[in-house]
Amino acid sequence: MRHVITEGEEVVSEILVGPGLIDGSPLLPERDGRSQVAILTQPAVTGLGEVVAERLAAEGYGTVSMTLPDGEAAKRMGVIEDVYRRLGTAGVARGDTIVGIGGGALTDAAGFVAATYMRGVEAVFIPTTLLGAVDAAIGGKSAVNVDGKNLAGVFRHPTRVVVDLDLLAELPxxxxxxxxxxxxxxxxxxxxxxxxxxxxxxxxxxxxxxxxxxxxxxxxxxxxxxxxxxxxxxxxxxxxxxxxxxxxxxxxxxxxxxxxxxxxxxxxxxxxxxxxxxxxxxxxxxxxxxxxxxxxxxxxxxxxxxxxxxxxxxxxxxxxxxxxxxxxxxxxxxxxxxxxxxxxxxxxxxx
Ligand SMILES: NC(=O)c1ccc[n+]([C@@H]2O[C@H](COP(=O)([O-])OP(=O)(O)OC[C@H]3O[C@@H](n4cnc5c(N)ncnc54)[C@H](O)[C@@H]3O)[C@@H](O)[C@H]2O)c1
Ligand SMILES: [Zn+2]
Missing domain, CATH: 1.20.1090.10 (Dehydroquinate synthase-like - alpha domain)
Structure with missing residues (x-):
């Protein structure tokens, strides 16, 4: 199933939903100018992060992987700053892509990084919780926590969200x-x-x-x-x-x-x-x-x-x-x- 989010006539984000998507279809939208992919995961899904990294490497991309702290701890400014630094060191550039794999906290953090690093690079999300799949990963709102919840944030769509139903079927x-x-x-x-x-x-x-x-x-x-x-x-x-x-x-x-x-x-x-x-x-x-x-x-x-x-x-x-x-x-x-x-x-x- 393919859903789209539009602005006027233009498709600004697509959401692919189905079984077996991680193994089956291309994960990233086709686009020129992408040479590196940064993969951001959380501790529960690092294995999936490795699978995705191997796939993307096999497609010819350079990859850099980072595991952020679990849950809301990923949405701290200190963590975000650390991610910016590591992206810079790895040479991730304007034309590259950040792939966020995890629940809503992880995709919020990854979306915030993608929207702000170098004034914005492409984001692609693979939500691994049901909450992420039905809500957090979709719609282009992402934020980090400062005192009150989600105090600092941005509106910016991921170009693609891949919801693999096989992953969700395993959830506790x-x-x-x-x-x-x-x-x-x-x-x-x-x-x-x-x-x-x-x-x-x-x-x-x-x-x-x-x-x-x-x-x-x-x-x-x-x-x-x-x-x-x-x-x-x-x-x-x-x-x-x-x-x-x-x-x-x-x-x-x-x-x-x-x-x-x-x-x-x-x-x-x-x-x-x-x-x-x-x-x-x-x-x-x-x-x-x-x-x-x-x-x-x-x-x-x-x-x-x-x-x-x-x-x-x-x-x-x-x-x-x-x-x-x-x-x-x-x-x-x-x-x-x-x-x-x-x-x-x-x-x-x-x-
Ligand atoms: N941006 C938005 O529009 C939006 C909308 C709704 C919620 N949110 C945000 O989403 C967050 C809540 O989402 P969440 O509950 O998915 O958060 P989460 O990322 O904290 O995930 C919940 C827990 O599930 C674990 N987990 C993730 N995938 C798993 C898997 N496949 N198997 C087993 N465990 C797994 C995580 O490690 C974590 O401990 C909040 O930060 C909330 O503010 C954002
Ligand atoms: Zn909510």
Whole structure:
């Protein structure tokens, strides 16, 4: 399956989804002027990095490989600076390519490096988590962490994203659930049948269809509004509270988004009269994802939300649902926001 992201008539990024892609098809788009490829991986997938490096070397490219620290630790400025230095030493130049292989943290770091090294070189991603495949690797947003989450970042598309379904089939349940949270997000904002897939099959939802449907939603939204001036904000469903919970509770991104969606559904109930909040909470819980963050202090969550990029002159914006598949962006009043936090167990600490 091939999905594309467009700007006007132009295809700016393509997403290939299928089994056996790592071994089968050409990994890099055809282009003149590329002589070296830098391969950035994370510890869980260095073996795959070696396979890719051998393939590219056999195609005649010079290769340089680096393993970044695992998880969010890859998204630190110190790590990024170190990568720039090693790319420079290896002689990686403007016409060359950075291949990022790993979960969302790795492709975020690799995308940031590719967008900024020498004012921008080509990026190609091979996502190895479901979360990366349905969300993080797609859409050209990448960022590194400074205090608040993802504070410094760029908009710049990878030219190609290769989603090999064979890789995803091997994932442990926890990673299928975390990716399921972002896939469900796409369902809630844009494709009710994706939600139905998880209702019917739970974590056994067929990956080919999950990825295909989630990528369809994301590619369509990003094509309509690359730099998030308007409509793209709907992709942040569950993320305003979710990001704050992620930092405050030290939860994984997928788990925090699950909690954030439960809160956003509760907020939707108050703001739009959405009638699917209980069903949504039950489905999320049935996948083994958290639906509460009771250890987190409300004051800390409010402080972190105040740092959020989704803020504007009117205050914090929230994505809510009018119905499954029908999102809206609203400025919610503080009382409703506190009630939504209470719905996920985040309440003022009693002395
Ligand atoms: N740029 C975007 O639009 C966007 C969207 C959503 C999320 N994100 C970012 O993505 C990150 C979360 O994504 P993630 O959960 O994939 O992060 P991750 O890269 O931290 O991966 C999660 C864990 O899975 C391991 N892993 C990776 N591939 C594996 C495999 N094939 N088998 C076994 N283990 C494997 C990793 O080593 C890591 O420990 C966050 O940093 C979030 O901010 C970005
Ligand atoms: Zn997310």
């Amino acid at each position: 349940e926890s990673l299928l659930a975390e990716g399921g949270a972002e896939a469900l997000k796409s369902g809630y904002i844009g494709d009710p049948s994706l939600v139905a897939l998880y209702e019917t099959h739970g974590l056994g939802a067929p990956l080919a269809e999950v990825v295909d449907r989630a990528v369809t939603v994301k590619a369509e939204v990003v094509s309509s509004d690359f730099t998030e001036r308007g409509r793209r904000a709907i992709l942040n469903y569950g993320h305003t509270i979710g990001h704050a919970v992620e930092v405050a509770a030290g939860m994984s991104h997928g788990d925090a988004v699950a909690v954030g969606m439960v809160a956003a559904a509760a907020l939707s109930e108050m703001v739009t009269g959405f009638d699917g909040a209980t069903e949504q909470r039950d489905l999320i819980a049935s996948l083994g994802l958290p639906v509460e963050a009771p250890t987190v202090s409300r004051a800390r969550v409010e402080e972190l939300m105040a740092l959020d990029k989704k803020r504007d002159d009117g205050g914090l914006r929230f994505v809510v649902l009018e119905a499954v598949g029908r999102p809206a962006v609203v400025h919610a009043d503080p009382t409703s926001v506190r009630a939504a936090l209470a719905a996920v167990g985040i309440e003022e600490q009693k002395p």
